[in-house]
Amino acid sequence: MKPTASEIDLARRWLLAASAGGAAAGLGGLSLPAGAQTKALPPVAAFKDADSMIVHSASGVETRRSAFGTSGITDVDLLFLRNNASPPGESIIADPDAWQVQFDGVAKPGALTVAELKRIGLADVATVLQCSGNGRGFFPHKPSGSPWTVGAAGNTLWSGVPVRDVVRVLGGVQGGARYMTSTGGETFPAGIDPKTVVVERSVPWTELENAILAWELNGRPIPLAHGGPLRLIIPGYYGVNNIKYVKRVAFTQDETGANIQRSSYRVRPVGEKGNPTQPSMWQMNLKSFVTNPSANGQMLRAGPLQVHGVAFTGGSSPVGAVEVSTDGGKTWRAARFFGPDMGPYAWRQFVLPVTLQPGSYLIASRAIAADGTLQPELRVENERGYAHNGWRDHAVAVTVA
Numbered sequence: 041m042k043p044t045a046s047e048i049d050l051a052r053r054w055l056l057a058a059s060a061g062g063a064a065a066g067l068g069g070l071s072l073p074a075g076a077q078t079k080a081l082p083p084v085a086a087f088k089d090a091d092s093m094i095v096h097s098a099s100g101v102e103t104r105r106s107a108f109g110t111s112g113i114t115d116v117d118l119l120f121l122r123n124n125a126s127p128p129g130e131s132i133i134a135d136p137d138a139w140q141v142q143f144d145g146v147a148k149p150g151a152l153t154v155a156e157l158k159r160i161g162l163a164d165v166a167t168v169l170q171c172s173g174n175g176r177g178f179f180p181h182k183p184s185g186s187p188w189t190v191g192a193a194g195n196t197l198w199s200g201v202p203v204r205d206v207v208r209v210l211g212g213v214q215g216g217a218r219y220m221t222s223t224g225g226e227t228f229p230a231g232i233d234p235k236t237v238v239v240e241r242s243v244p245w246t247e248l249e250n251a252i253l254a255w256e257l258n259g260r261p262i263p264l265a266h267g268g269p270l271r272l273i274i275p276g277y278y279g280v281n282n283i284k285y286v287k288r289v290a291f292t293q294d295e296t297g298a299n300i301q302r303s304s305y306r307v308r309p310v311g312e313k314g315n316p317t318q319p320s321m322w323q324m325n326l327k328s329f330v331t332n333p334s335a336n337g338q339m340l341r342a343g344p345l346q347v348h349g350v351a352f353t354g355g356s357s358p359v360g361a362v363e364v365s366t367d368g369g370k371t372w373r374a375a376r377f378f379g380p381d382m383g384p385y386a387w388r389q390f391v392l393p394v395t396l397q398p399g400s401y402l403i404a405s406r407a408i409a410a411d412g413t414l415q416p417e418l419r420v421e422n423e424r425g426y427a428h429n430g431w432r433d434h435a436v437a438v439t440v441a
């Protein structure tokens with residue numbers, strides 16, 4: 041029998057995956073084995089562990105739910121990647137200390153090198169780095185953009201200089217500033233209107249108290265993929281505000297007019313265009329998801345199971361408790377936290393030991409903040425599929441035999 045067009049397509053994708061280093065062993069017929077890549081990792085992220093990642097595109101790579109493990113910090117080899125523009129060349133990280141960043145909207149504006157920043161102050165912060173569209177894949181209207189499930193997020197440890205220390209050295213913020221506006225170090229071909237492509241984001245200026253300019257990620261110099269040589273980290277804020285290869289930090293009266301601020305990353309009803317009156321993707325909301333079990337349709341052996349996962353917020357009120365349900369939310373039991381408490385912006389790991397008899401289970405988690413806020417059951421429908429923290433879509437359905 042001749043293969044159908046879709047079988048040929050599957051085989052072609054498999055060949056691509058195999059040549060990209062996917063798990064080729066044991067392949068029978070034309071079906072893709074679990075864990076196989078259908079696309080190759082982009083060059084900037086070629087160092088990542090291919091079997092642990094789902095490659096949506098050259099600019100969108102997420103961590104498999106099964107790959108998060110139980111260690112609290114997300115290894116760089118597993119961390120998701122998202123680029124809105126094509127990254128600068130690797131040459132910018134050859135001599136990280138030489139990278140310059142321009143400061144404006146302060147009493148003494150000017151450029152400082154990373155070497156100079158290192159003399160000014162030192163801090164580190166653990167924070168969840170999460171794309172605004174994490175969970176987009178669960179929206180039924182299929183918003184444009186990568187259909188991330190749970191893995192456009194990771195728990196990361198950054199070290200660098202507090203922005204407030206730099207601002208102090210530069211004589212303080214000029215009166216009237218309401219925003220901290222930061223610009224990525226990408227370069228664009230002449231003829232393109234920079235406003236349409238530049239990665240430039242404004243956040244409330246008071247975030248300077250929390251923000252750091254980081255040169256290390258999880259104990260190593262930041263790789264280019266994650267914004268080396270220098271990245272602005274605003275703990276608790278959605279990924280897009282954490283500007284990679286940052287080349288300018290300015291205190292401004294108005295939000296930048298760049299598209300990525302003015303019309304993109306705005307929460308709005310399905311079908312509506314983005315505009316500056318709609319909420320911007322700034323502070324993250326309260327969220328949790330299980331990481332074990334990790335796959336819908338998984339078959340488990342009857343008996344004990346450690347249900348574990350992660351819970352986090354943007355920091356307004358820390359995670360206070362997590363509950364786990366094995367019956368799709370009919371009943372809930374309190375989980376226990378394990379691992380270190382890395383502060384209000386990091387994720388906290390939770391575990392609930394359960395004993396499962398043969399049957400079908402829908403395993404879910406929901407976080408409760410210290411101020412009583414409860415992680416909601418349902419997503420809030422919105423055009424771009426942002427900010428999904430509904431626990432139901434994040435639940436995992438398994439069969440126990």
Ligand SMILES: Nc1nc2c(c(=O)[nH]1)N[C@H]1C(S)=C(S)[C@@H](COP(=O)(O)O)O[C@H]1N2
Nearest residue numbers: 120121122123124171224239266279280284
């Ligand atoms: N300069 C620059 N910074 C950027 C981006 C970018 O394209 N360029 N993408 C943003 C988005 S949308 C996200 S989700 C995060 C992704 O960070 P990561 O690739 O290190 O995981 O970086 C943010 N910072």
Ligand SMILES: [Mo]
Nearest residue numbers: 171172279280
């Ligand atoms: Mo993002």
